[in-house]
Amino acid sequence: EAQVTQNPRYLITVTGKKLTVTCSQNMNHEYMSWYRQDPGLGLRQIYYSMNVEVTDKGDVPEGYKVSRKEKRNFPLILESPSPNQTSLYFCASSHGTSGRANRDTGELFFGEGSRLTVL
Amino acid sequence: QKEVEQDPGPLSVPEGAIVSLNCTYSNSAFQYFMWYRQYSRKGPELLMYTYSSGNKEDGRFTAQVDKSSKYISLFIRDSQPSDSATYLCAMKIWEYGNKLVFGAGTILRVKS
Numbered sequence: 413e414a415q416v417t418q419n420p421r422y423l424i425t426v427t428g429k430k431l432t433v434t435c436s437q438n439m440n441h442e443y444m445s446w447y448r449q450d451p452g453l454g455l456r457q458i459y460y461s462m463n464v465e466v467t468d469k470g471d472v473p474e475g476y477k478v479s480r481k482e483k484r485n486f487p488l489i490l491e492s493p494s495p496n497q498t499s500l501y502f503c504a505s506s507h508g509t510s511g512r513a514n515r516d517t518g519e520l521f522f523g524e525g526s527r528l529t530v531l
Numbered sequence: 532q533k534e535v536e537q538d539p540g541p542l543s544v545p546e547g548a549i550v551s552l553n554c555t556y557s558n559s560a561f562q563y564f565m566w567y568r569q570y571s572r573k574g575p576e577l578l579m580y581t582y583s584s585g586n587k588e589d590g591r592f593t594a595q596v597d598k599s600s601k602y603i604s605l606f607i608r609d610s611q612p613s614d615s616a617t618y619l620c621a622m623k624i625w626e627y628g629n630k631l632v633f634g635a636g637t638i639l640r641v642k643s
Contacts, residue, residue: 416574443629452539454619454635455575470630502574506629520631522574 414439418503418523425493426531433488433526435503443506444486445470445520446478448499455502461486493530501526534558537620537634546643550607554620554634557601561622561632564596566605569617569636578618579605610641 416437425431437444445460447470457470461480475497477489486505490497504520537554544550552566563582567575579594581587581603587594593606603622607614620634 445629452635454535454537455621455631455633457630460630504574519577519580520575520629522576524574525572 414521416503416505416521416523418501418526420526421524422527424529424531427494428492431490431493431528433490433501433503433528435486435488435523436484437486437503437505437521438484439505439521440483441505441507441521442483444480445504446476446486446488447502447504448472449502449525450499458488458501490528493528495530497528498530499528501528532557533635534632535620535622535634538637539635541638541640543640543642544610546610546612546641548610548641550605550610550614550639550641552605552607552618552620552637552639554603555601556603556622556632558624558632559598559601560624562625563623564594564603565621565623565631566592566594567619567621567633569619571616575619607639610639612641612643615639615641 419434442463446458447455449455456472458476459478461467503523506520535556566579568578569575581594581596584596584598591608595604617636617638619636621631623631
């Protein structure tokens with residue numbers, strides 16, 4: 413079954429304790445991305461990766477790190493979590509980007525989310 | 532001002548009603564417009580996708596884009612309790628590849 417898998421689904425931690433949220437996809441997608449979802453603010457992009465070893469900042473990258481050593485995995489790292497990083501996090505993947513108008517929709521496939529609480 | 536505005540609701544309707552969900556946007560460069568549906572405790576899933584202005588129909592769902600007004604809509608006919616979810620509009624500029632800008636999402640509740 414084609415899917416994006418995130419772990420953990422739920423996590424409560426304390427300020428300053430490093431944590432990693434893993435993300436893995438089995439669709440051979442080049443593009444992967446992390447979003448956070450907060451009430452009233454919708455989905456905001458944290459980081460994205462166009463392919464292996466290529467990552468770039470999204471709209472809200474402060475306090476986060478990512479890596480893309482393998483095509484299927486794109487972990488999100490919080491080196492020193494703070495309470496303002498309490499949120500619902502989603503990993504997403506899609507086929508590679510292209511400027512051609514006749515490419516596919518570039519549909520994003522999302523994981524089921526990781527709810528993080530930082531005390 | 533947010534780039535994409537969407538009324539968060541919640542919107543509560545009786546079963547069988549016609550539902551209208553809307554988003555406005557400020558960036559005239561957006562070319563691709565999508566609606567994602569998100570059930571509780573799940574990730575968003577693509578529901579409808581349109582390019583440029585016009586209408587697109589898929590079963591009980593119709594997506595409408597009015598680029599001159601910078602306004603997009605999703606209509607749901609004969610709404611069902613299973614349609615209860617959060618609906619997120621999203622849009623992108625093709626040259627920016629897969630980067631989507633999302634609205635805040637509208638919570639829809641269909642009562643049986």
